[in-house]
Amino acid sequence: MRLTPLLFGITFAAGAAAQCPSHAPAGAARFDTLDARALAGTYHLVMQSEAPGPRPPSASGRLLLWVPDTLTEYYELAYVGADDSAGESGPPGAERMRETWRRTAHPQLLQGATTLPLGALGAPAREDLTSRDPRSPGLLLDGDVLIFAPRMGWKPVDGEWTKLRIERMNREGFWGTWFTKFHHTGRRDARGTPFPPPHGRFCAEREH
Numbered sequence: 001m002r003l004t005p006l007l008f009g010i011t012f013a014a015g016a017a018a019q020c021p022s023h024a025p026a027g028a029a030r031f032d033t034l035d036a037r038a039l040a041g042t043y044h045l046v047m048q049s050e051a052p053g054p055r056p057p058s059a060s061g062r063l064l065l066w067v068p069d070t071l072t073e074y075y076e077l078a079y080v081g082a083d084d085s086a087g088e089s090g091p092p093g094a095e096r097m098r099e100t101w102r103r104t105a106h107p108q109l110l111q112g113a114t115t116l117p118l119g120a121l122g123a124p125a126r127e128d129l130t131s132r133d134p135r136s137p138g139l140l141l142d143g144d145v146l147i148f149a150p151r152m153g154w155k156p157v158d159g160e161w162t163k164l165r166i167e168r169m170n171r172e173g174f175w176g177t178w179f180t181k182f183h184h185t186g187r188r189d190a191r192g193t194p195f196p197p198p199h200g201r202f203c204a205e206r207e208h
Contacts, residue, residue: 061116
């Protein structure tokens with residue numbers, strides 16, 4: 001049985017205090033999903049916004065990544081309707097839907113949790129990012145992206161989500177870019193210019 005690490009020593013910063021380098025360190029390798037499980041561990045995560053303005057916001061916090069337990073490594077929750085066909089069109093609690101487990105096409109690589117205050121970056125932060133529940137962890141690695149507050153067993157096509165795209169890694173950490181997808185569009189500033197979705201770069205330094 002795998003043990004999930006505890007999330008403790010909460011630290012975070014918002015504003016100009018937390019910063020990331022503009023590029024990954026020289027010698028950092030391009031991320032490959034074959035090396036994904038080497039990222040399991042504890043990190044200091046910084047997300048730097050690239051929003052327009054003189055002082056783009058940033059935020060930081062502790063990040064934990066771990067290999068899923070045996071069940072959620074190879075199976076995922078699906079929601080089955082009255083006709084007993086698996087569906088991905090709605091969240092838990094949808095009318096006449098019930099939970100079931102099904103084999104995943106590919107094993108889950110990593111789950112995670114973080115204390116980073118995502119809302120400080122203008123990104124949606126309604127879910128519990130500190131969750132260590134294997135059915136609804138704070139984060140989930142899908143290919144080369146860490147998805148914040150994933151909803152297991154269905155795809156939030158019309159939802160709001162934030163992702164970290166991992167580009168480089170070494171034994172000391174990993175680096176890349178992040179972006180948010182909003183369901184609601186048409187957000188504009190006082191002059192009527194559309195706001196770009198929150199986005200920027202991130203760095204995760206391993207704690208020893």
